[in-house]
Amino acid sequence: MPQADIARLLALAMIWSLSFVFIRVLVPALGPVWVPMLRALVAGIALVAWFAVIRFDADVKRNWRDYVFIGFLNCALPFALFAFAAIHLPASYLVILNAFTPLFAAVVGAAWLDERLTVGKLAGLAAGAAGVALVSRAGPIKIDAAVAWSMAASLGAALCYAVSGTWLKKRGSRLNPIAAAGWSQLFAGLELLPILPFAPAPGPITPLIVADMLALALVCSGVAYLLYFRLIANVGPTRAMTVTFLLPALGMMWGALFLDETVTLPMLGGALLIIAGTAAVLRPSPQARTA
Numbered sequence: 001m002p003q004a005d006i007a008r009l010l011a012l013a014m015i016w017s018l019s020f021v022f023i024r025v026l027v028p029a030l031g032p033v034w035v036p037m038l039r040a041l042v043a044g045i046a047l048v049a050w051f052a053v054i055r056f057d058a059d060v061k062r063n064w065r066d067y068v069f070i071g072f073l074n075c076a077l078p079f080a081l082f083a084f085a086a087i088h089l090p091a092s093y094l095v096i097l098n099a100f101t102p103l104f105a106a107v108v109g110a111a112w113l114d115e116r117l118t119v120g121k122l123a124g125l126a127a128g129a130a131g132v133a134l135v136s137r138a139g140p141i142k143i144d145a146a147v148a149w150s151m152a153a154s155l156g157a158a159l160c161y162a163v164s165g166t167w168l169k170k171r172g173s174r175l176n177p178i179a180a181a182g183w184s185q186l187f188a189g190l191e192l193l194p195i196l197p198f199a200p201a202p203g204p205i206t207p208l209i210v211a212d213m214l215a216l217a218l219v220c221s222g223v224a225y226l227l228y229f230r231l232i233a234n235v236g237p238t239r240a241m242t243v244t245f246l247l248p249a250l251g252m253m254w255g256a257l258f259l260d261e262t263v264t265l266p267m268l269g270g271a272l273l274i275i276a277g278t279a280a281v282l283r284p285s286p287q288a289r290t291a
Helices: 003-054 060-085 091-098 101-112 119-136 145-171 177-198 207-235 237-245 247-259 265-282 286-290
Strands: none
Touching: 003 060, 003 091, 003 177, 003 207, 003 237, 003 247, 060 091, 060 145, 060 177, 091 145, 091 247, 091 265, 101 119, 101 145, 101 237, 119 265, 145 207, 177 207, 207 237, 237 247, 237 265, 247 265
16 A cells, blocks of 8 residues: 555544544533534535535536435445444444444445455454443443444444445545545535434533544544545555554544543453454455455
8 A cells, every 4th residue: 555545544433533522522512413513514515515615526417316325425424323333332432333334345345346355354253243242241341222222323323434434445446536535425414414313412512622623523523534535545455454453552542532431441352352343354366465
């Protein structure tokens, strides 16, 4: 992988791992609908405005349907699912469960792209499932129905990312990655707008909440998705998803540092199992390595 893409990958890991801390802080004040809506809408408006300043043609007339679809599957739905999960789960749990994305991608790729599920990949899937099971019993939270639904929502968000990444690999090669990063988020924010009357923000809205919201939208979505879509274009979705190797450790570190969250040994063990499973799934086959 070129050094520039390695730098993008490391920067993306730092930014995305912090996003779960921002979500955990923002959801109690803004609710699980306002947070994903503002995250996507503000990021989308900022990027589209930047396109206008630099006179960048995103070819919206031709590709708007693709941007709407990517916006829903890669932004609106997973953002909302993670925001719902953040009501009950610590940030460290969210980032660990997000690491299941490449494991889901292996299954989706096998079903959609006719990619083989080798013994190694099946072992990786089993290790990832064991990791999720271990994390679910890791503490410091008590498992009840709300927590179980929150974990299911987090895994659902990871599945959305896996499906959207596979779709981009199969059908999105003609899309400009920068254009897709901006317009997909703008459409995602617009898609969530109709739900707002049914989900008022609990408040209070303090200056810190406003600053955190801007950081989540402009940095963790705007900048991050420019990096992510550029990585998909440069090195492919499989390599781009290796960012998940770094997220659990960084996310647990940020959660402990900024939110005083407890990191237990079973949590670390579960994260290692998920990472090991991800490594097995992302490992190229002997034929691919020879090629």
